[in-house]
Amino acid sequence: MRTRLLLTLTTLALLLAGCGQAAPTSAPTTAPAAVATSAPAAVDLSGIKDYLLGQTAALTAATRELKAASDRYYALAEGASFDYAALWEGQQEAVIATIEAAREAWMIASPAYEKMEGIVAGTPSLARFDVDLDAGAAAADDPEGAVSFDITLPDGRVLEKPGNLFGVTESTLWGTDPAFASGVAADWNDDGTVSFGEALPDANVLKGGVDLLDSMANELAAAGEAWTPTESDAFTALVVMVPTMSEYFGSWKDSRFVAGDASTQRDFVAISRLADIQDILGGLELVYAQVRPRVETVDSAQAEQIATDLSALKGFVADVYAQEQGGRRFTPEEADTLGAEAQNRATAITGQISQMAGALGVTIAE
Numbered sequence: 001m002r003t004r005l006l007l008t009l010t011t012l013a014l015l016l017a018g019c020g021q022a023a024p025t026s027a028p029t030t031a032p033a034a035v036a037t038s039a040p041a042a043v044d045l046s047g048i049k050d051y052l053l054g055q056t057a058a059l060t061a062a063t064r065e066l067k068a069a070s071d072r073y074y075a076l077a078e079g080a081s082f083d084y085a086a087l088w089e090g091q092q093e094a095v096i097a098t099i100e101a102a103r104e105a106w107m108i109a110s111p112a113y114e115k116m117e118g119i120v121a122g123t124p125s126l127a128r129f130d131v132d133l134d135a136g137a138a139a140a141d142d143p144e145g146a147v148s149f150d151i152t153l154p155d156g157r158v159l160e161k162p163g164n165l166f167g168v169t170e171s172t173l174w175g176t177d178p179a180f181a182s183g184v185a186a187d188w189n190d191d192g193t194v195s196f197g198e199a200l201p202d203a204n205v206l207k208g209g210v211d212l213l214d215s216m217a218n219e220l221a222a223a224g225e226a227w228t229p230t231e232s233d234a235f236t237a238l239v240v241m242v243p244t245m246s247e248y249f250g251s252w253k254d255s256r257f258v259a260g261d262a263s264t265q266r267d268f269v270a271i272s273r274l275a276d277i278q279d280i281l282g283g284l285e286l287v288y289a290q291v292r293p294r295v296e297t298v299d300s301a302q303a304e305q306i307a308t309d310l311s312a313l314k315g316f317v318a319d320v321y322a323q324e325q326g327g328r329r330f331t332p333e334e335a336d337t338l339g340a341e342a343q344n345r346a347t348a349i350t351g352q353i354s355q356m357a358g359a360l361g362v363t364i365a366e
């Protein structure tokens with residue numbers, strides 16, 4: 001979160017100095033009205049917590065199903081003495097059904113988290129969960145941005161800071177990290193070619209990663225129950241997370257959804273990053289809706305403009321995603337152009353939100 005905040009504040013400084021990206025022409029150019037000197041009315045932020053708890057409930061339900069499927073696969077592999085060639089030879093149908101069930105649960109769990117990522121990653125007291133669940137790197141790739149945990153596998157092996165848990169479990173389930181695979185070629189549809197996703201996971205890696213994912217999802221749910229959002233939390237989440245478009249579009253550009261088979265990215269292979277961005281922005285729209293009444297006490301027109309621009313940014317991403325879902329394959333150059341447009345919009349919105357936070361005397365946490 002600190003890295004994101006520093007990048008955000010740097011961008012805002014450039015924007016305010018006139019060196020950053022230009023705001024949309026629809027953005028108000030007048031200064032906000034003077035803030036009333038009377039004590040501000042209390043703002044009800046319970047909707048933010050209710051939303052978070054709704055998503056943690058969906059997440060833990062999905063990770064519970066994922067854990068059950070992972071355990072079944074582990075039992076199948078254990079029954080074959082972890083001889084994956086023999087397992088595939090004798091239990092193809094059971095293996096495919098079990099892995100598909102695990103993937104289906106994962107495909108529910110991941111969006112459930114993305115819908116609350118804006119809150120989790122943007123709130124100082126919760127941000128550690130974002131690093132370990134969804135954003136942290138492997139220590140071998142980025143020691144400073146690495147996750148906080150090791151994974152001890154059922155067979156006693158230890159994966160030292162292997163990367164975030166959604167990334168580990170996704171690359172294990174879809175076979176994009178050879179270190180997490182069984183090493184057995186598995187032609188699921190008997191067409192003579194082992195295609196993307198036709199993989200047998202290492203059952204120990206899958207169980208170890210999923211068990212920890214499920215445990216941490218429940219820890220996040222408990223932390224959410226204990227959390228009471230503040231105005232500083234809400235404005236910090238908006239200021240930190242809205243201007244992350246270039247980061248997400250860069251990940252999309254490097255993924256198989258743009259780069260195809262040339263991609264070496266092990267995660268974000270099952271769900272397009274464009275879907276994730278929409279989920280994140282949806283959560284941030286909810287956060288802004290909760291603080292909008294306070295913004296309206298400063299400048300009602302600005303309050304409306306921010307809501308309109310947030311919605312337009314989400315709509316922009318949704319349009320690109322709809323084209324992708326319709327079969328269009330964007331080039332890396334197009335991904336860069338689209339990412340720059342999204343970032344321009346996000347930077348302008350963040351400038352407006354930061355201005356309102358300052359006018360209200362709300363502290364943006366570091």
